[in-house]
Amino acid sequence: MDVGNTEFDHAGIATREADELETLFGDLLGAPVAHRERFDGMDVIFLDLGNGYLELLEPHEGGTIDRYLERHGPGIHHLAFATGDIAAALDTARELGIDLVDEEPRPGAWGHEVAFLHPGSTGGVLVEFAEHG
Numbered sequence: 001m002d003v004g005n006t007e008f009d010h011a012g013i014a015t016r017e018a019d020e021l022e023t024l025f026g027d028l029l030g031a032p033v034a035h036r037e038r039f040d041g042m043d044v045i046f047l048d049l050g051n052g053y054l055e056l057l058e059p060h061e062g063g064t065i066d067r068y069l070e071r072h073g074p075g076i077h078h079l080a081f082a083t084g085d086i087a088a089a090l091d092t093a094r095e096l097g098i099d100l101v102d103e104e105p106r107p108g109a110w111g112h113e114v115a116f117l118h119p120g121s122t123g124g125v126l127v128e129f130a131e132h133g
Helices: 018-029 063-072 086-095
Strands: 007-014 033-039 042-048 053-059 075-082 113-117 127-131
Touching: 007 063, 007 127, 018 042, 018 053, 053 063, 063 075, 086 113, 086 127
Parallel strands: 007 053, 075 127
Antiparallel strands: 007 075, 033 042, 042 053, 113 127
C-alpha cells in the first residue's frame, strides 16, 4: 500500500523545563522556534532543525506526558513521521500486524492530524504518523 512520501518529521521530547531546553537547543543547534502553543494540557514548542523538528512537550494539567515523566523521566518520548495519507499509513500498519494506539487519526499540535503506533509493536519506540493540515 502506498502511504505517500513518508519522511522524518520530529522527535518529541518530554520535559518539565521546555523553556530551558528551548534555550539550550536554540543555542547549541541554532534551532529557532518554528511554532509554540498550549495544546491538550501541555506547552508544545517546535524547534526548526532545517530537516525536521524537535518538539518539546511540557505538561501542565496531568495527562500522558506527565505520566510518562513520572515513570521514565525526561527524554525522547516519540519519533514522528510525516505522511501525505495518514489513513493509508494506518492501513499499512494494520496489514503488518502493528498494534495501534489510535485506530483513527485525531487532532494534534500545530493543526496536524496524528495517530500513534504502540511501542510494543515497533521495537519499543512510540511512533507517530503526522499529516500536516
